Amino acid sequence: MxxxxxxxxxxxxxxxxxxxxxxxxxxxxxxxxxxxxxxxxxxxxxxxxxxxxxxxxxxxxxxxxxxxxxxxxxxxxxxVDEPRPGALRTVSDERVEDVIVKTLESTPAGATHWSTRSMAKATGLSQSTVSRIWRTFGLKPHMVDTFKLSTDPQFIDKVRDIVGLYLAPPEHALVLCVDEKSQIQALDRSAPVLPMMPGMPERRTHDYLRGGTTTLFAALNVATGEVIGQLHRRHRAAEFKKFLARIDKEVPEGLEVHLICDNYATHKTPAIQRWLAAHPRFHMHFTPTYSSWLNQVERWFGLLTERQIRRGVHKSVQTLERDIRAWIKLWNEDPRPFTWVKSADEILERLTGYLQRIKDSGH
CATH class of the missing domain: 1.10.10 (Arc Repressor Mutant, subunit A)
Known part of the structure; x- marks a missing residue:
C-alpha cells in the first residue's frame, strides 16, 4: 500500500x-x-x-x-504578512501603494525628487507616515548613485578573461592586479587637530596646506593579498617600466606573471611594449573601458585611503610616503585577499538587467 x-x-x-x-x-x-x-x-x-x-x-x-x-x-x-501586535492600521494598502507609485513614477512640480514634506502634501498623509513607508520599502528619493556603461567593443571578452583569472587562475603563474594611485596629496591642517574626547569627536579645520603630491604604483597578489608597492613623484611610462622591473625582481623566475591593468596610456607605450617583449613571462590583461571595478587593487586603494590618507596629517611628501610605506608593510604582515564570487555570466546577466531598465524607462 x-x-x-x-x-x-x-x-x-x-x-x-x-x-x-x-x-x-x-x-x-x-x-x-x-x-x-x-x-x-x-x-x-x-x-x-x-x-x-x-x-x-x-x-x-x-x-x-x-x-x-x-x-x-x-x-x-x-x-500579506500577519500584522504584529499593536494598534490597528490606519493607512490602507491602496494609500501605501499610491505613495510608492508616486515615488517611483513621478516627480513633484518644481523639484527633481520627492521629500517627505512634498509627498505628505500630495497624498494627505503625515510626514512620519511617508517616512515609514519609504523605510519599509527601501525607498530613498534624496539619494542618487552613479554608473558608467562601458563602450568597449570587447567588453564581454575582457570580462570573461579577467573573471576567469580570478576564479580559475592558471597553474604555475601569479595573477597581479596592477594600477597607480596618482596625485596623492600631502595635506597639513591650518591649525592643530583637536583629539577626540568623551562625548566629542576629533575636530580639525576644514582648510589645509598643500605639501606636494606623490604616486603609488601597486600590484595586489590575487591569491595571497600581498602588495608590491613603489612610490614615484611622477606618473609616466618610465615610472611604470621601473615598477614592472620591481615586480620582475620580486616574483620567482619559475612563475608566469599575469597583470590586470586598466587602459591608461602609460601601460601601452612603445617602451612598455618593448619591455614586455623582452620579458615573455609577463602577460597583460586589460579591463574594459570605464570598468575599474573589475580590478581588485582598486578595493585595496580604497582601504588605504580610508585608513591612512583621508584623515592623515602630512607636512611634506616625505612624511606622506613614509606613512604609505609603513601601511603597506603592516598590511603585508597579515595580508587578506579579496574573494571574487561573481561569475562572468552573473555579471553580464545583471548588466543586461540594468540595460533593460534603461530601455524601459523611456529615456
Missing part, C-alpha cells in the same frame, strides 16, 4: 485573482517575499504539485504548502 501524505489543498483562481497575482509578482514595487508568494500561488493554480513548484522556484515544498494553504483560506489577504 502506498504511503499516505497530507492532502494537497486545491487552488482555483478567479480571473481577477490571477490578474492581481501576476501584477504583484512583476511589479518592481512589490517586496521580494510577496512576489515569491504570488509566483507560488500562480504555479499551484496551474495544477503543479508542492514538489514541482518548490523545484521550479527554488524553495522547500513545505514553504509551498504553507502559502497554498494560506491562500486557500484567506485568498489574496493571506499572502
Amino acid at each position: 502506498g504511503r499516505m501524505g497530507r492532502p494537497t489543498v486545491d487552488v482555483v483562481l478567479t480571473d481577477d485573482e490571477r490578474e492581481t497575482l501576476q501584477r504583484w509578482a512583476k511589479r518592481r514595487t512589490s517586496s521580494q517575499a510577496l512576489a515569491l508568494r504570488c509566483r507560488i500561488v500562480l504555479a499551484c493554480g496551474d495544477g503543479a504539485s508542492n514538489t514541482q513548484v518548490g523545484k521550479e522556484l527554488g524553495v522547500h515544498p513545505v514553504t509551498v504548502a504553507k502559502w497554498r494553504k494560506r491562500f486557500a483560506a484567506d485568498r489574496l489577504e493571506g499572502l
Whole structure:
C-alpha cells in the first residue's frame, strides 16, 4: 500500500485573482517575499504539485504548502504578512501603494525628487507616515548613485578573461592586479587637530596646506593579498617600466606573471611594449573601458585611503610616503585577499538587467 501524505489543498483562481497575482509578482514595487508568494500561488493554480513548484522556484515544498494553504483560506489577504501586535492600521494598502507609485513614477512640480514634506502634501498623509513607508520599502528619493556603461567593443571578452583569472587562475603563474594611485596629496591642517574626547569627536579645520603630491604604483597578489608597492613623484611610462622591473625582481623566475591593468596610456607605450617583449613571462590583461571595478587593487586603494590618507596629517611628501610605506608593510604582515564570487555570466546577466531598465524607462 502506498504511503499516505497530507492532502494537497486545491487552488482555483478567479480571473481577477490571477490578474492581481501576476501584477504583484512583476511589479518592481512589490517586496521580494510577496512576489515569491504570488509566483507560488500562480504555479499551484496551474495544477503543479508542492514538489514541482518548490523545484521550479527554488524553495522547500513545505514553504509551498504553507502559502497554498494560506491562500486557500484567506485568498489574496493571506499572502500579506500577519500584522504584529499593536494598534490597528490606519493607512490602507491602496494609500501605501499610491505613495510608492508616486515615488517611483513621478516627480513633484518644481523639484527633481520627492521629500517627505512634498509627498505628505500630495497624498494627505503625515510626514512620519511617508517616512515609514519609504523605510519599509527601501525607498530613498534624496539619494542618487552613479554608473558608467562601458563602450568597449570587447567588453564581454575582457570580462570573461579577467573573471576567469580570478576564479580559475592558471597553474604555475601569479595573477597581479596592477594600477597607480596618482596625485596623492600631502595635506597639513591650518591649525592643530583637536583629539577626540568623551562625548566629542576629533575636530580639525576644514582648510589645509598643500605639501606636494606623490604616486603609488601597486600590484595586489590575487591569491595571497600581498602588495608590491613603489612610490614615484611622477606618473609616466618610465615610472611604470621601473615598477614592472620591481615586480620582475620580486616574483620567482619559475612563475608566469599575469597583470590586470586598466587602459591608461602609460601601460601601452612603445617602451612598455618593448619591455614586455623582452620579458615573455609577463602577460597583460586589460579591463574594459570605464570598468575599474573589475580590478581588485582598486578595493585595496580604497582601504588605504580610508585608513591612512583621508584623515592623515602630512607636512611634506616625505612624511606622506613614509606613512604609505609603513601601511603597506603592516598590511603585508597579515595580508587578506579579496574573494571574487561573481561569475562572468552573473555579471553580464545583471548588466543586461540594468540595460533593460534603461530601455524601459523611456529615456
